[in-house]
Amino acid sequence: HRDLHSFPTRRSSDLYGPRLGWEVMFSNVRKVAAGARQSGRPFFQFTWATSLTHSDNNYPAAADGHLVELLSWLRDGSYLNETIVILLSDHGSREGGLRQTEQGAIEARMPFVWFLLPDWFQREYSVAVGNLRRNAETRTTPYDVHEVLVDLLDMGRIKDGAVLKRKESARGLSFFTPLPNPRSCYAAGILFHSCACAAPDRKSTRLNSSHITI
Secondary structure, three states: OOOHHHOOOOOHHHEEOOEEHHHHHHHHHHHHHHHHHHHOOOOOOOOOOOOOOOOOOOHHHHHHHHHHHHHHHHHHOOHHHOOOEEEEOOOOOOOOHHHHOHHHHHHOOOOEEEEEOOHHHHHHOHHHHHHHHHHHHOOOOHHHHHHHHHHHHOHHHHOHHHHHHOOOOOOOOOOOOOOOOOOOHHHHOOOHHHOHHHOOOHHHOOOOOOEEEO
């Protein structure tokens, strides 16, 4: 796979000695997962990195192979049968010439969030997962991601019967519940500057603040 050494310019800020920073980070993810399994204890791990992705649209490709290796390791070790993996960003591309275009103005306001859910989880919590899929078509925010994490601490909240009875009213709404559609930026707690509505060409903008993929 491509790594940072294959790029014309090597940035020392992306390296930990001879290793790519992302490689070190993913190695730590594996160590924590393996250690938690050995101890028999559930675990929560939050990992965040910006060195390759924040300022250049080309450099993230240097981490592609390492991410594939990590996800393959989790799959082959059956970790994905007992773990929910969430990949997300806090915003879209904000740097470079693309940002000066109409498309770039839209993308800067469009972070992504991907969920990797065990098959058994999708079967056992089918109503909640169905809501998650449908919510891909409405406006969502990081506040909603927080509510997902709260639900996962007490999964009785997302059993089929419990989800059907829930009535949410807070700023953050769990993806496992039906989100209002349409949902205004004001109701979602999104500042106007950060909402896709503020993009120059509003008519051509899909008014989603994130895209959910399962």
